[in-house]
Amino acid sequence: DAMVIQNPRYQVTQFGKPVTLSCSQTLNHNVMYWYQQKSSQAPKLLFHYYDKDFNNEADTPDNFQSRRPNTSFCFLDIRSPGLGDAAMYLCATSRGVTDTQYFGPGTRLTVL
Amino acid sequence: KQEVTQIPAALSVPEGENLVLNCSFTDSAIYNLQWFRQDPGKGLTSLLLIQSSQREQTSGRLNASLDKSSGRSTLYIAASQPGDSATYLCAGTRRAGGYNKLIFGAGTRLAVHP
Numbered sequence: 449d450a451m452v453i454q455n456p457r458y459q460v461t462q463f464g465k466p467v468t469l470s471c472s473q474t475l476n477h478n479v480m481y482w483y484q485q486k487s488s489q490a491p492k493l494l495f496h497y498y499d500k501d502f503n504n505e506a507d508t509p510d511n512f513q514s515r516r517p518n519t520s521f522c523f524l525d526i527r528s529p530g531l532g533d534a535a536m537y538l539c540a541t542s543r544g545v546t547d548t549q550y551f552g553p554g555t556r557l558t559v560l
Numbered sequence: 561k562q563e564v565t566q567i568p569a570a571l572s573v574p575e576g577e578n579l580v581l582n583c584s585f586t587d588s589a590i591y592n593l594q595w596f597r598q599d600p601g602k603g604l605t606s607l608l609l610i611q612s613s614q615r616e617q618t619s620g621r622l623n624a625s626l627d628k629s630s631g632r633s634t635l636y637i638a639a640s641q642p643g644d645s646a647t648y649l650c651a652g653t654r655r656a657g658g659y660n661k662l663i664f665g666a667g668t669r670l671a672v673h674p
Contacts, residue, residue, distance in 0.1 A: 454603075479659075490564070490649070490664035491604070498659070538603055545659035551596075553603040 451475050452552035454539050460558045461529055469524040469555045471539030479545055480522040482514060483538040485554075491538055497522060498545055526557075534559045563587050564652055566665035573640055573672055581635040581668045583650035590652030590663065593626045593633045598647045598667065607648075608635070640672045 453472045461467040471480065479498050483491040495504045497516045511533070513525045526533055536556050540549040564585045573579055583593070591612040596604040608617045610626040610633065617624050623636040633650055647667040653660050 452603075488569075488666065488669075490666045491662075492664075493661060496659070503657070503659070536601075540604075542660075546655075547660070548606070548609065549660075549662065550606075551604040554601075556601060 452539060452541055452550055454537075454552040454555050456555060457553060458556050458558070460560060461526075462560050463531065464528050467526050467529055467557065469526075469537050469557070471522045471524070471552055472520050473541045473550075473552075474520070475541055475543075475550065476519060477541035477543050477550075478519075479542045479547075480516060481540040481542075481549060482522070482524050483540065485536040485538060487535075494524070529557070529559045531559050533557065563663050564590075564650060564665040566648075566650060566668050568668060569666070570669040571671070573670075575640060575642060575672055575674050577640050577672075578636070578638050579640055579670075581637070581648050581650075581670070583633040583635070583665055585631045585633075585652045585663070587652065587654060587663065588628075588631070589654040590631075591628070591655075592653035593624070594651045594653065594662070595622075595624050595633075595635050596649045596651065598649060600646075604649065637670075640670075642672050642674055645670055645672050 481496040485491040608624040649667040651662040
């Protein structure tokens with residue numbers, strides 16, 4: 449009964465080749481978040497959706513975009529991955545914007 | 561600028577030791593403090609959440625305290641076991657534009673050896 453599911457768990461892409469990471473949730477939460485965590489570093493919030501409202505962090509690179517077609521799914525698109533984008537990407541959800549966040553298992557992205 | 565700092569970055573202890581992990585934060589707007597566990601290559605599991613009106617929380621062998629006036633939190637692990645080996649991250653919560661933003665530390669990597 450996984451609640452926040454991320455696919456794939458491991459993704460390998462080539463430098464400059466667009467890649468999409470997927471997150472789905474069975475909690476019916478209103479808010480979905482994407483974090484980037486580089487090796488031995490703190491997770492860093494990229495953006496979040498409250499329902500269909502998209503909120504981008506000020507320092508998120510333009511290379512990163514997101515889509516939320518419905519309540520259950522949220523996608524992270526990296527248009528032209530660079531070597532510096534290799535990281536663990538964590539999805540989280542919360543009922544409301546001030547509620548506890550629940551994290552998925554993450555997708556580890558490798559850029560060759 | 562590191563807003564949330566965790567010391568030490570890595571720790572190796574023999575099984576059975578009691579240990580303390582430290583977290584400090586400089587932002588006075590942080591009002592909750594949460595501790596997470598992260599196993600290698602995995603996501604985050606929430607361990608304890610200390611709300612602004614609380615000073616500590618306990619779950620089994622884990623006890624976390626929060627002192628907002630000094631900007632410090634500690635995670636105490638009693639009678640450590642090899643299964644406790646993981647990275648422990650703390651995260652402060654602050655309001656940002658009407659939503660809760662988690663500000664993470666880089667974690668303490670704990671190894672408990674038999």
